Amino acid sequence: MAANILRAGSLFSSASNKAVRAVFSASLQLHTTGPAMQVQQGDFEKAKDQLKLLKADPGNEVKLKLYALFKQATQGPCKVPKPGMLDFVNKAKWDAWNSLGSLSKDNAKETYINLVSSLVSSESKTQGNADSSGSPHDYETLQVITEDNITKIIFNRPEKKNAISTTMYNEIIQALDKASKDDSTVTVLTGKGDYYCSGNDLNNFAEATPDSREKRARDGAVLLEKFVNGFIDFPKPLIAVVNGPAVGISVTLLGMFDIVYATDKATFHTPFSQLGQSPEGCSSYTFPKIMGCSKANEMLLFNKKLTSTQACDQGLVTEVFPDSTFQSQVSNRIKAYAQLPKESLAFSKQLIRGMEKEKLHAVNSLECERLVERWLSDECMNAILSFFQNKARL
Ligand code: COA
Numbered sequence: 001m002a003a004n005i006l007r008a009g010s011l012f013s014s015a016s017n018k019a020v021r022a023v024f025s026a027s028l029q030l031h032t033t034g035p036a037m038q039v040q041q042g043d044f045e046k047a048k049d050q051l052k053l054l055k056a057d058p059g060n061e062v063k064l065k066l067y068a069l070f071k072q073a074t075q076g077p078c079k080v081p082k083p084g085m086l087d088f089v090n091k092a093k094w095d096a097w098n099s100l101g102s103l104s105k106d107n108a109k110e111t112y113i114n115l116v117s118s119l120v121s122s123e124s125k126t127q128g129n130a131d132s133s134g135s136p137h138d139y140e141t142l143q144v145i146t147e148d149n150i151t152k153i154i155f156n157r158p159e160k161k162n163a164i165s166t167t168m169y170n171e172i173i174q175a176l177d178k179a180s181k182d183d184s185t186v187t188v189l190t191g192k193g194d195y196y197c198s199g200n201d202l203n204n205f206a207e208a209t210p211d212s213r214e215k216r217a218r219d220g221a222v223l224l225e226k227f228v229n230g231f232i233d234f235p236k237p238l239i240a241v242v243n244g245p246a247v248g249i250s251v252t253l254l255g256m257f258d259i260v261y262a263t264d265k266a267t268f269h270t271p272f273s274q275l276g277q278s279p280e281g282c283s284s285y286t287f288p289k290i291m292g293c294s295k296a297n298e299m300l301l302f303n304k305k306l307t308s309t310q311a312c313d314q315g316l317v318t319e320v321f322p323d324s325t326f327q328s329q330v331s332n333r334i335k336a337y338a339q340l341p342k343e344s345l346a347f348s349k350q351l352i353r354g355m356e357k358e359k360l361h362a363v364n365s366l367e368c369e370r371l372v373e374r375w376l377s378d379e380c381m382n383a384i385l386s387f388f389q390n391k392a393r394l
Helices: 014-033 041-053 060-074 088-098 103-134 166-181 213-232 249-256 282-293 293-300 308-313 325-336 342-354 358-374 378-393
Strands: 142-147 150-155 184-191 237-240 261-262 267-269 319-321
Touching: 041 060, 041 103, 041 213, 060 088, 060 103, 103 249, 142 166, 150 166, 166 184, 166 213, 184 325, 213 249, 213 358, 237 249, 237 325, 249 282, 249 358, 261 325, 267 308, 282 293, 308 319, 319 325, 358 378
Parallel strands: 150 184, 184 237, 237 261, 261 319
Antiparallel strands: 142 150
């Protein structure tokens, strides 16, 4: 908490911040004028534990108040020397503690308990509101967790190698939209199980009857375009944590992420021509830009599967980690990133990506148009049929 107190702006809505301020000043007034009450040590300990469970960052102003009250409650009035002018963080903390003057330990404890309680109830109200508009826990194909300023969207169909079904496309669109508006600083996509993602669920095509095929292809393209737009327009830093092999659209989309971390067990495969299809996820534009035309052609035209190291050498992956330490190293790295000033990160991302947006939307639209034609082609139908026939033979 202390390391962050200079971050600009609170993550709480101004309404809930006002409520917190009201609790704080009302409690202080009450306790500086009223009789001191004997506060149960148990309640104080409980409040300390509840504070650790808060998901949203309460903002610097509130964190300073909590710090000051905690010090006053446990050590009494501030008697330590004032830090120097340039020691910004410790000076802000000292000022907050010193401002409590001679407030008694019991009164400080009770104000601390009330403040934590108001934060907990404000958070549960926020979650209650989120629940009524579609709870993040309601996803069928994803797990979404928000903590430590990070929203983690986890592909959760490990038994199907996290293939993206129609439901999953829709749920990712919804989860990205929520993540773009929530209090988190960065958003992470990763996979559950041994695969990152095996790409488009081929059942999305196989289930179509000859009569419904054209409509299905058109609906599929509308959905795909909307899905990819969610990545093009995503306003916060987006990090892919590639925990295993990645296939198809899960690879092509990587050009839209701001950072891509991969385990050394991951591979990157875009077998489009093998399936009678064509590139999506704006990769027909981003891949040549990232790795140069001829390397992009090896992947997008000729299905070359890259190892993590090759993908890193070609600029598609930011850094590769040994599988045994992948999760812990990457998690520590992202937790540190998520402590950086949220708005500065978002604005910087917009500066880096903003110029490209129009272009990317145009590319996305063209790619989806081409895919409608590809999905209806004999080349594609035959390739998908043979995938399922080969499986049936096994
Ligand atoms: N679409 C539909 N089902 C998929 C899938 C996909 N993209 N990827 C995996 N699955 C399913 C398999 O059909 C299998 O289902 P089952 O248990 O009901 O038979 C299950 O996931 C496990 O996959 P399996 O093939 O048994 O595992 P594997 O380790 O032998 O092979 C893959 C994994 C990913 C290499 C292989 O499943 C594959 O080639 N999938 C297709 C990938 C693809 O072409 N994606 C589209 C790119 S555009």
